[in-house]
Amino acid sequence: MPAPGRVPGLVPGPLPGTGSLPCTQLFLASTLYGTATLAAGIDAGCFPPAHRRILLTSDHAVAAEATPGLADMPGFAELRTRFDEVIGWNAVIAPLHPSSWTPRPEDVPLWERQLRTLWGLGDDRVELIAESLQVPPARALCQLFPGAAVDVYADGLMSYGPTRFRLDAQLGTRVRRVLHPDLVPGLEPLLLTEFGVPSELLPTGALLKVLDGLPAEAPELAGVGEGPALLLGQYLSALDLLSPREEEDLHVGMVRGAHALGHHELVFKPHPSAPAEYSRRAAAEAERLGVRLTVAAAPVLAECLYRRLRPALVVGCFSTGLLTAATLYGLPVARTGTEAVLARLTPYQNSNRIPLTVVDALLPDLADATAVADWAAPGPDQVRGRLAGLVTAVGYAMQPQVLAERRAEAERHLAAHPDRRTRGYVTRRRLTALGLPGGVPAGLAFLPQNPAVRRMVRRLRRLRVAARS
Numbered sequence: 001m002p003a004p005g006r007v008p009g010l011v012p013g014p015l016p017g018t019g020s021l022p023c024t025q026l027f028l029a030s031t032l033y034g035t036a037t038l039a040a041g042i043d044a045g046c047f048p049p050a051h052r053r054i055l056l057t058s059d060h061a062v063a064a065e066a067t068p069g070l071a072d073m074p075g076f077a078e079l080r081t082r083f084d085e086v087i088g089w090n091a092v093i094a095p096l097h098p099s100s101w102t103p104r105p106e107d108v109p110l111w112e113r114q115l116r117t118l119w120g121l122g123d124d125r126v127e128l129i130a131e132s133l134q135v136p137p138a139r140a141l142c143q144l145f146p147g148a149a150v151d152v153y154a155d156g157l158m159s160y161g162p163t164r165f166r167l168d169a170q171l172g173t174r175v176r177r178v179l180h181p182d183l184v185p186g187l188e189p190l191l192l193t194e195f196g197v198p199s200e201l202l203p204t205g206a207l208l209k210v211l212d213g214l215p216a217e218a219p220e221l222a223g224v225g226e227g228p229a230l231l232l233g234q235y236l237s238a239l240d241l242l243s244p245r246e247e248e249d250l251h252v253g254m255v256r257g258a259h260a261l262g263h264h265e266l267v268f269k270p271h272p273s274a275p276a277e278y279s280r281r282a283a284a285e286a287e288r289l290g291v292r293l294t295v296a297a298a299p300v301l302a303e304c305l306y307r308r309l310r311p312a313l314v315v316g317c318f319s320t321g322l323l324t325a326a327t328l329y330g331l332p333v334a335r336t337g338t339e340a341v342l343a344r345l346t347p348y349q350n351s352n353r354i355p356l357t358v359v360d361a362l363l364p365d366l367a368d369a370t371a372v373a374d375w376a377a378p379g380p381d382q383v384r385g386r387l388a389g390l391v392t393a394v395g396y397a398m399q400p401q402v403l404a405e406r407r408a409e410a411e412r413h414l415a416a417h418p419d420r421r422t423r424g425y426v427t428r429r430r431l432t433a434l435g436l437p438g439g440v441p442a443g444l445a446f447l448p449q450n451p452a453v454r455r456m457v458r459r460l461r462r463l464r465v466a467a468r469s
Contacts, residue, residue: 021125022051026145027083028130028138030058032073033301035080036210037155037202038129041179042082044206047151051124055083058098058137059090061273073299075214087119089137098137103144111144129153133171133192134164142171152192153202154180156320159189160391161354162399172197181207183323184358186380187388190395194402208328211301216308218298221267228294228309229263230325231255232302232316233278235271241341241352244278250337251282254315257336257366259289263313266293269302306331315366317341318352318359326363326377333375334366335359339424348430349398357394357425361387389413390425393436397426400434414438 025047029035035055041047057070070076071086080086089098092115103111116122126148130138133152142150152175159180172195180189181202189199231254236242242250251268258266266286270279279295286293296305302321306314306329314325317337325331338360345353362378364371378387389409396403396410414422415437423431423438432439 021123023048023127024052024054024119024121024124025050025127025129026054026056026141026148028056028058028089028128028141029070030060030131030137031155032070032075032079032214032299033303034131034153034155035070035076036214036301037153037181037207039079039082040207040210041153041202043210044203046179046200046202047129050127052085053083054119055080055086056089056137056141057086059088060099068299075300075304078213079210092118098140100136102136102140105143108143108146112146115144127151131155132158132164133167133175139171142174146170148174150175152178152197154178154189154191157183157318157323157355157358158351159191159199160184160187160358161351162190162395162403163192163194164349164351165399166402167192167195169195181324181328183320183327184362184383184387185327186378186383187358187391190354190391190403190406194405204328211303212307214301214304216300216304218296218300220294220298221296221305221308224265224267224294224309226310227312228265228267229258229261229313229315230302230305230309230311231258231266231268231282232314232319232321233268233270233274234317234319235274235278236317236341238273239352241345248278248281250317251279252285253336254366255282255285255289255291255293257334258313258315259286259291261313261366261369261372264291266291267296267305267309267311268293269296269305272299303328313372318356320355322359322363332372333363334372335363336366342424348427353394353398354391357391358387361390361425386413386417390417390422393422394425397430397434397436411437 027038029038042053059069069088071088093101126145128141128145128148129151130141131153132138133142133150142148159178172192175192175195175197178189178191178197178199179202180199182204231251233251237244237247255266268279268282283293283295303324306325311331314322314331314333315336316322317335318341322333322335326333338356342356342360345356364375366372390413392406393410393413396406400407414426414431418438426436426438428439431437
């Protein structure tokens with residue numbers, strides 16, 4: 001059944017009567033890696049010719065004015081050459097914050113007229129190329145240019161998951177495609193599939209060529225040779241996935257795990273926004289174990305360090321960098337902490353669930369020396385088997401309304417894999433709530449849907465809360 005408002009096999013193009021107008025493409029980026037993804041897409045001819053290409057940079061830091069922006073990152077000067085102009089979105093809407101501001105519907109015509117004047121767009125046909133349409137600033141831009149066709153690009157693992165919530169059909173049907181790097185060959189994104197939006201692979205060669213052109217040197221790495229174990233930090237406490245103490249414990253565990261595998265030269269790459277103290281306990285543990293740990297504090301991409309250091313092992317929790325290391329650079333990888341984060345991830349719809357699921361299911365555990373030594377990236381046919389089915393099942397369990405047409409696929413996978421490992425990704429409670437295989441026994445399957453039972457459960461919950469207080 002085709003998605004609402006979309007003809008099967010037809011990718012939407014310019015609005016009727018606008019094809020002869022000059023085209024201005026607005027590219028929105030908030031990270032250096034995302035900018036590199038856009039540059040690779042332009043180099044590979046993934047975007048049609050345009051009269052002008054404008055890069056809008058958006059800084060999502062809480063105190064954006066007090067932190068270095070995207071335009072100040074090493075390598076940005078090289079990436080910006082693909083664009084005719086660079087504009088800071090934060091300055092355009094100041095003092096409002098790009099992560100929270102969207103225009104009021106009645107103000108949209110005024111805003112569009114103002115931006116067209118400010119940016120010299122005139123009557124140009126506008127095309128938007130953005131990341132997460134569900135949230136600002138991408139959602140705000142789509143509202144401000146209601147007649148623009150939209151391309152979505154993804155630079156990480158979240159594109160393999162479902163759209164975070166049901167989008168307005170007027171926006172969903174404007175999206176022409178999801179452009180993404182082939183981080184897990186054989187796995188198709190679920191993002192925006194409810195609108196029949198096709199996915200398109202970003203050529204790996206073009207992306208590697210762009211990344212190879214970015215600076216990889218950092219003063220602190222001067223004494224580090226090839227072959228260290230590279231540890232990736234993510235700043236998970238900022239996402240409320242771990243407490244600061246737990247995140248430090250995770251880093252300490254990375255040091256211990258790498259040391260247990262025989263690595264005596266370690267490099268820790270913290271998240272650019274993470275406080276410096278988050279690496280201190282890891283450094284103290286390395287000193288206790290008698291191994292050398294260097295903190296790569298310079299704001300360079302992990303992929304640049306892969307080229308510079310050729311790590312003997314890359315360790316992380318569920319960073320996209322683990323998949324770029326394995327898939328793009330052919331490096332050994334290991335995960336740690338994924339099971340603990342999965343077990344406490346709330347709500348179930350949390351968009352980090354799919355990246356966690358992919359990394360946990362695909363990569364070896366740092367604590368399993370044999371698995372780390374023997375691991376090899378699965379081929380596309382293997383991925384299309386159990387992993388694709390698992391991602392569909394988890395994605396449906398996350399967003400059953402958005403992915404309503406995927407229910408049968410989810411049921412088939414869950415029925416075929418009723419093992420304990422599958423329940424680590426889709427809990428029995430979630431299975432029961434959705435009436436999926438693996439939930440309550442078949443004879444009681446009517447209970448989760450029974451209004452009287454649901455009222456009783458809600459009453460019992462209220463009584464339990466009252467008793468505790």
